[in-house]
Amino acid sequence: xxxxxxxxxxxxxxxxxxxxxxxxxxxxxxxxxxxxxxxxxxxxxxxxxxxxxxxxxxxxxxxxxxxxxxxxxxxxxxxxxxxxxxxxxxxxxxxxxxxxxxxxxxxxxxxxxxxxxxxxxxxxxxxxxxxxxxxxxxxxxxxxxxxxxxxxxxxxxxxxxxxxxxxxxxxxxxxxxxxxxxxxxxxxxxxxxxxxxxxxxxxxxxxxxxxxxxxxxxxxxxxxxxxxxxxxxxxxxxxxxxxxxxxxxxxxxxxxxxxxxxxxxxxxxxxxxxxxxxxxxxxxxxxxxxxxxxxxxxxxxxxxxxxxxxxxxxxxxxxxxxxxxxxxxxxxxxx
Numbered sequence: 001x002x003x004x005x006x007x008x009x010x011x012x013x014x015x016x017x018x019x020x021x022x023x024x025x026x027x028x029x030x031x032x033x034x035x036x037x038x039x040x041x042x043x044x045x046x047x048x049x050x051x052x053x054x055x056x057x058x059x060x061x062x063x064x065x066x067x068x069x070x071x072x073x074x075x076x077x078x079x080x081x082x083x084x085x086x087x088x089x090x091x092x093x094x095x096x097x098x099x100x101x102x103x104x105x106x107x108x109x110x111x112x113x114x115x116x117x118x119x120x121x122x123x124x125x126x127x128x129x130x131x132x133x134x135x136x137x138x139x140x141x142x143x144x145x146x147x148x149x150x151x152x153x154x155x156x157x158x159x160x161x162x163x164x165x166x167x168x169x170x171x172x173x174x175x176x177x178x179x180x181x182x183x184x185x186x187x188x189x190x191x192x193x194x195x196x197x198x199x200x201x202x203x204x205x206x207x208x209x210x211x212x213x214x215x216x217x218x219x220x221x222x223x224x225x226x227x228x229x230x231x232x233x234x235x236x237x238x239x240x241x242x243x244x245x246x247x248x249x250x251x252x253x254x255x256x257x258x259x260x261x262x263x264x265x266x267x268x269x270x271x272x273x274x275x276x277x278x279x280x281x282x283x284x285x286x287x288x289x290x291x292x293x294x295x296x297x298x299x300x301x302x303x304x305x306x307x308x309x310x311x312x313x314x315x316x317x318x319x320x321x322x323x324x325x326x327x328x329x330x331x332x333x334x335x
Contacts, residue, residue, distance in 0.1 A: 037334045039247040044073055046248055049088040049101040050080040052278045053205050055124065055233070055295065056101045057081070059259045061273045068255045074248060083186045084155055086111075092118060092238055099252060100236040103158075108234050109313060110157045110322055112331045117239045119333040122253045123298040123305065124233035124260060128291055129223035131163050131203040134216040136192075141199055144171045144220055150198035151179040153188040159231050160188075160201035162321050166230060167220040169319075192216075205278060205288060212283045230312045232298075242333035249333055253299070260295035267292045300332040 046069070050056035056078075059065035066076045079096070082088040085103025092100050093116045100108065102124065112118050133152065135141035141150060144167050154160035161180065168175055181188075181197050185206055192200045193214050200210065210216045220226075235256065242249055263270040267289050275285040298305040309328050316322040 037243075037246045039250070040244055041247040042244050043248070045075045045077055046245075046252060047077045047079055047096070047098045048252070049082055049091055049097045049099060050078055051082045051084065051088065051101045051103070053274055054102050055256060055259060055263070057277055058263060058270060058273055059256065061277055062259070062262075064262070065255050065259055068258060069251055072247070072251045074251055083184050084158065086156075086158075089116065089118065089236065092236060095238070098237055098241055100234070102233050102235050102256075105232045105234040105309065105312070106159070106162065106230075106316060106321065107157045108236050109316075109326050109328070109331070113322065113324055113326055118236045119239045119242050119331055120234055120300055120328075121237050121242065121249050121333045121335070122235045122256060122300065123302075123309070124235075124256075125229070125296045125298065126233060127223075127294050127296065129226075129229075130207065130291060130293075131159055131201070131222040132207045132218045133164060133167055133199055133201045133220040134192075134207055134210055135199040135219050136195075137215045137217055139198065141219055142217075144168065144173065147199060147219065148173060148177045149179075151181050152199040152201055153181045153183045153191060153197045154201045155184060155188075156182045157321060159203055162230055162316060162319075163220070163222060163226070164201045165319055165321060166226055170225070204291075204293075205274065205280060205284060208284050208287050209280050212281060212287065228312075229308065230315060232309065232312070237333065239333075242335075246335060250335055253297075253335075257297045260297050264294045300335060306332075 048056055050060050060078050069076055079091065080101065082101055085100065085107045088097065088101045088103065089108060089111045091097040093111065108118065108120065140146060152164055154164050164180070165175065168178060183191060185202065188200055188202065189206060191197045192210060199219060237249060271285050271288045306328060313322065313326050313328050317325040
């Protein structure tokens with residue numbers, strides 16, 4: 001019996017089969033890459049860092065966050081307060097904590113590029129944006145051009161530093177003409193109050209406290225003077241923890257999202273809790289209440305957000321704030 005396939009037909013069939021198998025394999029790989037991870041879990045306790053004024057601080061002080069996680073049999077251990085994001089990242093990298101405290105994406109990316117085994121689990125955008133470069137009333141510093149020859153306190157590789165970079169760039173001022181003074185917020189506040197620095201690039205509630213208590217004003221205000229986002233709130237964990245505790249990461253994300261929704265809907269109660277924790281005046285609290293801050297949580301699968309995050313990362317690497325270009329999707333927890 002002779003075959004109905006000619007040699008040419010056989011070759012054509014095999015080529016088609018190979019191509020089809022390749023396409024199928026590619027499709028499966030893509031499906032696996034986007035498919036939800038298995039809900040792994042190897043602990044009943046999650047160690048969360050916190051810093052005053054942030055989402056974790058409110059979650060800690062309000063108490064509903066822990067109740068929500070308790071429904072999944074998860075106990076919460078709070079570690080802090082941390083003055084800014086960098087030391088909380090070190091705590092997660094070193095194994096003394098499981099989650100960073102919701103700080104800037106920029107120092108987190110810098111740590112990841114340097115080899116820290118961290119991944120992003122969730123992000124948040126806070127509106128209205130209130131980070132600002134401030135100077136004392138009567139200092140003669142009223143516009144960005146007045147910063148030439150002056151000292152400005154910023155946190156290294158953080159929101160303060162790149163807001164100053166963006167302000168100088170917008171006004172065509174070379175960075176070398178301004179003295180960058182690298183200080184963590186707990187040190188920058190007293191230095192600004194005592195006149196040891198001329199200006200301060202800082203976020204809420206630090207800038208709000210300074211405006212009220214140190215009689216300061218805005219020189220450059222992010223929400224008014226910057227037409228794009230360079231940085232976002234971010235939550236990180238150790239890559240190994242994310243792989244071994246998918247169920248816990250999902251639960252923590254959901255609990256933070258619930259907290260963010262509550263804050264957005266209850267500004268008076270939220271800012272009062274912040275005030276009780278941080279100890280600032282009623283005048284500062286009332287200023288923050290008027291902002292009616294809204295928290296918009298974004299997940300690691302949010303393609304549109306990730307495009308914006310990539311643009312921001314590229315902007316930072318082009319200006320050497322980040323040491324090299326980062327592909328942000330390489331640093332996401334698989335959930």
